[in-house]
Amino acid sequence: MDYDLLITDATILPLANDGLERIDRGYLAIKGERIAALGPMRELPAAGKALITIDGSDSIVMPGLINTHCHAAMTLFRGLADDLPLMEWLNNHIFPAEARFVNAEMVYWCTRLAAAEMLRSGTTCVADGYFHEDAAASAFCETGIRAVAAQGVVDFPAPGVPDPAGNIAAVEQFLDTWQGREPLLTPAIFCHAPYTCSPETLQRGKELARQRGVPFFIHLAETEFEVQESLKKHGVTPTRHLYRLGVLDPNTVAVHCVWLNADDQRLLAETGTRVASCPGSNMKLAAGIAPLAELRRNGVVIGLGTDGCASNNNLDLFEEMDLAGKLQKVKHLDPTLLPARAVLGMATVGGAEALGLGEQIGSLVPGKKADCILLDRKQANLLPLYGAELLTSAATGGDVRTVIVNGRVVMRDRRMMLFDETETMAHVRELAKKVTAPT
Template sequence: MSLCLLNPEAIAEDRSSIDLIIKGDYIVTMNDADQIIRQGAVAVESGTIVAVGPFVDIDRRYRAKETLSGEERLVMPGLINGHSHAAMTLLRGIADDLSLNEWLNDYIFPAERTFVDPEFVRLGTELACWEMVRGGTTTFVDMYYHSETIAEVVDSCGMRAFVSATVIDQKSPDANDAEESLKNAVRFVTKWQGKHPRITPIFGPHANYTLNASQLRATRDAAKKLGAPISIHMAESMFEVEYARDNYGMGSVSMFESIDFFDGPTIAAHMVWPSEQEIRILAERNVGVIYNPTSNMKTAAGVAPIVRMLEEGVAVGIGTDGAASNNDLDMWEEMRIGGLLQKVNRMDPKVLTAKTVLSMATRMGADAIGLADSIGSLESGKRADLIQIMLDDVHHLPTYDVISHLVYVTDEQDVDSVIVDGSILMRDGRPLRIDRERVRQAAAALAQNIQIKMKEL
């Protein structure tokens, strides 16, 4: 036995063989203890994290087929974009500086009816995946049309996604009305449910001003029958709240509560205008809320009461919304702006600390969308969705507090490597599963065509 202990070859033979080790000068676990490990590593086998700890311990226990260097790098969970319309990257900048209603009704809805088809959605979602992977986003919740095509792109690009089939009571790119769009949604969810480890098909009723109460209730009934979550715009603008009051005699959240809409997993995007009573409803009904600060500022929708919702125990994540109202998919920007906006809105620099904001983009964000058991932190047994951040840029010098730097300094250009479900999607800042030149050329050609035809609308 003593000879074996002294024999390096015997020690090596005792190590378990695994797929991947990711090293880092810092491992920001985002676990319940907010543990940060210096000179650490994450061990991955078959898409699952099997160990997290100091590199010397990981190296003693495992030998990997591949190891990612950790020099001047930080390892953390991948970012979770809780609300997006991915294919709208192709409508980026098409209409700006407008109110939400004018932007939707006079520009976006007409443009979508004219240009959006499966190939538009395929290309736009590929462009979005490129942008999100480049920026360290590993999971996104999407709501758009031609959901089958979106799922196919997610499969090929390697990301994790909740893909919503949009339900809306107007002529849209893939349906004529609510009845047809709901049938399409049921068909999509039934086909994809449980069939893919990274893709969760869900229902995406648009809002309470594009669907009436019976149509919203029918969507929830269909979701309950299939055991599927719902993602929806809720209390985004004063128009929506006033619409609910005029038509239902109560606020937007209260209207949804009155029809038992929260009788299943619900991801509510925006939530800018809930009342105090409605915030308590959100907490009691375990509604996940997604904060979209840049989009809400750009459309002057308002400032969501994030601090109050957190105080009441609501799980709050962060989202970019679509690139047509943001106009990018940069989660680092959302974290920084979102945190600072709450401070100035409350006139209190102590609210929404960097640690809380980072949690909203990782661990709490996973909770808000119902994936807290599988992603959002670096812990044994969870899926291996993680990223490496380079710390060698001048804006990271000096580094006193890595959490502070991640929220107030880091940007998408600092992301070095991206791993989803144990597969490397980006290495050394280069996405590996997206044909960038093809996407670039196709997007430029389509944009030229859109710009010409928009003048005719």
């Protein structure tokens, strides 16, 4: 056999080289875990045979989307405490709910539910940060999604880490367990925020990330309140605070970055720090609008994220693309500053680069890992298709029909291939009953 998997007669959007070239009536051939070849059908070798052939004549094939920030297990808290300011939402509702309900079993099942939702809506790679991340990592591996899974760190008792003095040791143990173990799983560290981690914790966490060569994630400058508190406590903005601590570099993913002054933006650009922007979350919690157009002008690598389900309330990255683009237009009263092609890049190649996976995924290029999705071209909202730009504002997660990760079909015609979604939903339903039960 020449190929393991062959998609034929499809409209293919490789999203490579910044271009929006498209191949009408094209093929995509996969060998093992990698893309072997793609091009117009007339160039497919006559003898080109494959173990599995998918007729793509009603499909748009594009790279799988990359969610650069999520707390997958928080699907349990979807819609739990809506319409509240971030600090009240976090301190009076989410942290107490986490203290009561987050355990390894909860993280396992709720992460599986999140993975199902993400795969269904075209996300093939997710960066997650939570507690009991061992259970999350196991869940991700079973569903077939690619994941960067980061063990959470805060300086107060947390689920699975009752004594904060052991928070960095817990990450070390997590890295020992998962580094080099599963091809689709990259372990990492997630220090929650500059206001929940001491300078010493941040430095120790970053040092560990450097020693082990893993990504370091942190929420940064999410609200105006956070900036004011940092100015009071440290005399500098949260971004400069992290810069002083030596935390900013190309292996750090700073999440949110809504409240950045010009100096903060320069620091992120100079240090090569990556940004994960979560427009849906920033809107729901009324945090503000991230300066994506400015960061992009400064050459900062930007990926998009959904954030945890509780602050969104969904994990559909197509929606994040739509929000990211339109928010910049409203903010600047200028429709040109963040065009659709740039937004598409953020959800694909930009996300890959943000997570240190730029060489491996993010576009459909021979030699890259075969992470791609097939959208149903028969959907009314996808007609006509003049260009790939349409995908940022007309497509939704519901248009995704088939998902391939690392050369393996993980969803075929909207059916999960590797795990029982019904069983997963039944477990989460039971867990949710405990959340709503009277105390």
